[in-house]
Amino acid sequence: MTEGALSRQTAERLIEAAIAAPSMHNSQPWRFVARLADRVMEIYADPARTLRRGDPHGRGVHIACGSALFNLRLAVAQAGSAPVARLLPSPRNPLLLASVRLGGPYRPQPAERDLFEAIGRRHASHRSATSHPLPRGLLAGLMEAATLEGATLRLLDHTDALRILRRSAAADPGLRSDPGYLAELAAWTGGLRTSHRPHDVQPGPGRAHGNGHPAGRLVMRDFPVRPDGRPSPPAAMETASQLAVISTIADDRASWLRAGQAAQRVLLLAAHRGLQAAPLTPVLDEQEATLRTDAFLDGEYPAMILRLGYGRPARATPRRPVGQVLRVIPLAGVHQSPRPGQDKSPGDGPPPALPPADRQLMPSK
Ligand SMILES: Cc1cc2nc3c(=O)[nH]c(=O)nc-3n(C[C@H](O)[C@H](O)[C@H](O)COP(=O)(O)O)c2cc1C
Secondary structure (H helix, E strand, C coil), rough: CCCCCCCCHHHHHHHHHHHCCHHHHHHEEEEEEEEEECCCCEEEEEEHCCCCCCCCHHHHHHHHHHHHHHHHHHHHHHEEEEEEEECHHHHHHCCEEEEEEEEEEEEHHHHHHHHHHHHCCCCCCCCCCCCCCCHHHHHHHHHHHHHHHCCCCEEEEEHHHHHHHHHHHHHHHHHHHHHHHHHHHHHHCCCCCCCCCCCCCCCCCCCCEEEEECCCCEEECCCCCCCCCCCCCCCCCCCCCCEEEEEEEECEEEHHHHHHHHHHHHHHHHCCCEEEEEEECCCCCCHHHHCCCHHHHCCCEEEEEECCCCCCCCCCCCCCCCHEEEEEEEECCCCCCCCCCCCCCCCCCCEEEECCHHHHCCCCC
């Protein structure tokens, strides 16, 4: 790609890759702006798609947008430009989480091509893993992947896994009995139909896993909520998966974005190497406080627990169309026709000023 202005088609292609990222309950809490003349793509948190009860401080939003950022960086490299990423580039706009400028000509490394190709094949797997052990070289590669993104991937042996899951489970019983949380969960995962259900929600996983069972088995993470509003009963899960924790040295918004990028690099490498993997659970606020005291984490802040293993490939979950999440700021004086089937793009014009209420959703930590 030459260093001229960005085309709308290229911007759309880049966003196709970005939105394949995982998100909590498939909430897809992002919006993008393409500034064609500046060759800059921006990632915003979408306050309409945040989980007020399940993710009150936006940790999960930042992790999801960090994962989308990692995909975007790969797609920019694949398109032949050096990705120049900035986290939280505007202190005055807390919803602007990251930007990526398409820099000079760039030839992607074979490893980057592999990761890019894995974007469409990576799906969160909620199926049982086989007991086939994961090769040590692969595990070392996954740990290195997290380090490259400024985070740490800690592999849990059986004893650590039981202890971490037990501590993590013990930390969130309040949430499980909170009707607001359960209603929100149902709205996003397709169980209970409520008036709070976002109109364009894409069903999240029908089966999902989460916190630990004291007996050491994994249990369903209250998905799907039953029609009567009560969480599903715990279901037995194999313990063959390799569990791992992604952690960062700080617990602020930039660190959560780094954790998201690290998680996505790990998940894409896992997909490339034939592993099935899934975020098992985001670390919720109460859990973070409990888990932090665990010596295993060496004083770092846990961001997410991952589950890795061999098994049957998972199916894709739907995404909102690119036209719904991308605003294009066209070149001054150049008229770009809408694509067939697309009305006037929501990006045709300056981005809206964000109302103060939106800003409060993303407090600095
Ligand atoms: C921050 C975050 C938290 C998540 N938490 C869970 C979880 O607790 N349990 C689970 O089964 N999946 C969890 N997921 C995975 C999502 O359900 C999954 O990414 C989403 O449904 C989209 O599907 P896909 O990843 O296959 O594209 C989480 C993903 C993210 C990014």
